[in-house]
Structures are given as C-alpha cells and as structure tokens.
Amino acid sequence: MSEKALRRIPLERLMDLKVDYAFKQLFGSNQNKEITVVFLNAILKRTGRDIIKDISFSNIEIGGEYEDDKQSRLDLLVVTQADEWINIEIQFTNKFDMVNRTLYYWSRIYSKPMTKGKVYSQLTPVITINILNFDLINETDLFHSTYSLYEATVKHKLTNMIEIHFIEIPQLIRDWYAKKLDPWNDILARWLLLLGIVDHRKGKIYGDIYKELEAIALKDKQLAEAFNHWQNLSLSDDEYFAYEGRLKRIKDEEAVIIEAELRVKKALEELDKALEKGLEQGIQQGIEQGIERGIERGIEQGRLNRDEEIIQNSLEKNIDVKTIAEVTGHSIEYILEVKKKLNL
Numbered sequence: 001m002s003e004k005a006l007r008r009i010p011l012e013r014l015m016d017l018k019v020d021y022a023f024k025q026l027f028g029s030n031q032n033k034e035i036t037v038v039f040l041n042a043i044l045k046r047t048g049r050d051i052i053k054d055i056s057f058s059n060i061e062i063g064g065e066y067e068d069d070k071q072s073r074l075d076l077l078v079v080t081q082a083d084e085w086i087n088i089e090i091q092f093t094n095k096f097d098m099v100n101r102t103l104y105y106w107s108r109i110y111s112k113p114m115t116k117g118k119v120y121s122q123l124t125p126v127i128t129i130n131i132l133n134f135d136l137i138n139e140t141d142l143f144h145s146t147y148s149l150y151e152a153t154v155k156h157k158l159t160n161m162i163e164i165h166f167i168e169i170p171q172l173i174r175d176w177y178a179k180k181l182d183p184w185n186d187i188l189a190r191w192l193l194l195l196g197i198v199d200h201r202k203g204k205i206y207g208d209i210y211k212e213l214e215a216i217a218l219k220d221k222q223l224a225e226a227f228n229h230w231q232n233l234s235l236s237d238d239e240y241f242a243y244e245g246r247l248k249r250i251k252d253e254e255a256v257i258i259e260a261e262l263r264v265k266k267a268l269e270e271l272d273k274a275l276e277k278g279l280e281q282g283i284q285q286g287i288e289q290g291i292e293r294g295i296e297r298g299i300e301q302g303r304l305n306r307d308e309e310i311i312q313n314s315l316e317k318n319i320d321v322k323t324i325a326e327v328t329g330h331s332i333e334y335i336l337e338v339k340k341k342l343n344l
Contacts, residue, residue, distance in 0.1 A: 014197070016199065017194065017230070018131065018133045018196075019243065019246055021247075028076045034225070035229070043191075058079055059077075085126045087105060087106070087127070087128050088129045088131065089128065125160050126161065126163075128163070129165045145165070145168075172189075190216055194223070245313070249328060310324075311330075315339055
C-alpha cells in the first residue's frame with residue numbers, strides 16, 4: 001500500500017484539496033472513512049478514551065443565512081460514535097463575516113434535534129472546523145485556533161456543547177518555511193500540509209512539501225491511502241471536469257467580489273470628495289447604504305448567471321444532475337428547473 005504512494009502523476013494535475021468539491025470527494029465518502037477518522041482525531045487532538053473510532057456521514061441542509069436565501073448544503077457533516085456532530089467547512093474565498101457565519105451554522109446544527117416533544121437534555125455537542133484558504137485571526141499567529149465558552153475571570157469552561165476551530169492554511173505554509181513544523185512527529189501538521197500542497201489561487205505547487213509527505217507516507221498507511229485516492233481522483237476525467245467547474249465558479253465569485261470592492265472604493269473616494277464640499281452625515285449614510293445594496297444585488301445576479309452557464313455546459317457534456325448539484329452548490333430541483341428552462 002505505501003509503495004503506491006510513490007507513484008507519480010504530474011503535480012500540476014493534482015486537485016487543490018482546499019476546493020470544497022475535491023475535499024469532499026477525498027474525505028467525505030465511506031470508502032475513505034478511516035482517513036477521515038485519522039484526520040479528525042489529529043485536528044481535535046483526540047487520544048486515549050476520547051479518540052474517535054467511527055463516524056457516519058450525514059447529508060443535511062439548513063436554512064439560508066438571510067430571509068431570501070435557499071437551503072445551504074453543509075460541506076461535510078459527520079456523527080461520531082459518541083453522538084457528537086462535527087461540521088467541516090472549506091472556505092477557499094473569504095466571504096467576510098466568517099465568525100458570525102460560523103456561529104450561525106453551529107446554532108442551526110445544534111438546534112436541529114429540537115423538534116416538538118424533544119427536551120434540552122437530548123441536545124448533543126456540535127464541533128465546527130473551518131479550514132480557511134486565507135488569514136482570519138489577527139490576534140494570534142497560530143495556524144490552528146480553538147474556541148469554547150469560558151468564564152471571563154477564572155476561565156472555567158461552561159459547556160462541551162460548543163467547540164469551534166479555525167485552521168488558516170496561509171499561516172501553516174509560513175510556519176513550514178519558517179521551519180516551525182515537524183510533520184514526521186506532528187500528525188496534524190502532515191495532514192494539513194497535504195491540503196496546502198496545491199494552491200490554485202496563487203498558481204503554486206509546493207513540491208518540497210509533496211516530497212516530504214511522500215517520504216512520510218512510506219511509514220503512514222492512512223497518509224499513503226490519502227495520496228492514492230487523491231491521485232486517482234485527480235486522474236479521473238469526469239471528476240476533474242466536475243472539479244474544474246467548481247473551481248471556475250469559485251474564481252468567478254472572487255472576480256465579482258473584487259470588482260464590487262473596486263466599485264465601492266471608487267464610490268467612497270467620490271463620496272469623500274463630496275463630503276469635503278459639505279455634505280451632511282445623513283446624506284453620507286444614505287449613499288453608502290444605496291451603494292452597498294446595489295453591489296449586493298449585482299453580486300447575486302452575477303453568481304446566478306455564472307451558475308446557469310456552468311449548469312448548461314455540464315448538461316451538454318452529459319454530466320449527471322447529482323454531480324452538477326455538488327459542483328454548483330444548488331439543489332437537484334434547481335438544476336432540473338434550469339434544465340427545463342434551457343430545453344435540454
């Protein structure tokens with residue numbers, strides 16, 4: 001098994017595992033459940049009696065973040081043998097309000113069991129793991145930050161029901177090149193470095209990290225299996241097509257956001273000039289709110305147009321509806337509506 005990890009494919013062919021589609025294909029299947037268990041134990045620092053021994057995958061949708069939102073599909077949700085819910089979210093792009101977004105998703109999962117006739121004692125712990133392709137926490141230079149509820153003075157932990165992790169891949173890479181990481185003796189470092197090898201946003205592949213982990217894989221069965229599945233996934237034409245579609249959608253969203261930011265910057269510059277001439281604060285607030293609302297509408301319309309184009313291209317290539325739903329993040333019903341609209 002380990003020797004197969006040495007089988008090479010062109011590194012530029014490897015999928016970026018920070019793209020949610022690729023991550024879910026590797027870590028979100030029963031076939032690779034043993035890999036996912038090792039990965040989770042490393043992040044949660046579980047040893048001894050607390051170790052996660054088994055998980056089951058759950059496909060769950062929760063309500064949108066805003067009143068007009070459709071259902072949101074969680075990236076990866078598992079239940080442990082101890083009845084803990086673990087939600088792993090892959091964020092390739094900084095969509096802002098990350099902390100509030102995290103608390104919102106946590107609360108929806110935590111409150112999900114509270115249907116009629118249920119009692120509070122039936123609620124179970126929910127752990128959220130955010131793997132970020134950007135920097136977020138400015139108060140620390142740690143690549144892995146963990147948060148729970150504590151009393152402010154004596155730091156007593158109030159409950160085990162909430163645990164939130166932020167993993168910042170850019171800081172991880174900086175620590176690697178600062179020689180602060182030892183993946184040979186740090187299981188978490190080796191698994192997170194696996195996610196950092198390919199960076200399609202920057203157009204970079206860290207060959208030195210690949211070689212280091214490849215050597216470690218000769219002695220780490222689960223890491224070797226992860227290499228094999230990752231390579232096989234990347235070599236599959238159908239999977240790679242779906243992955244590229246998802247990556248393109250993410251990059252298009254980034255482009256829309258960047259363009260919107262430039263428009264905001266320009267608008268604010270013009271606003272500053274106007275304010276210098278004596279506009280009142282109330283006018284300033286009204287203009288800013290109007291700009292913000294217009295940009296939000298523009299971003300949303302741009303995403304919908306881009307999604308329909310991806311759906312059309314995928315349908316024309318006979319990609320199945322379920323795969324298209326995974327790539328675009330839309331429901332199967334929405335894909336079928338677009339299909340009907342396009343007469344495909």
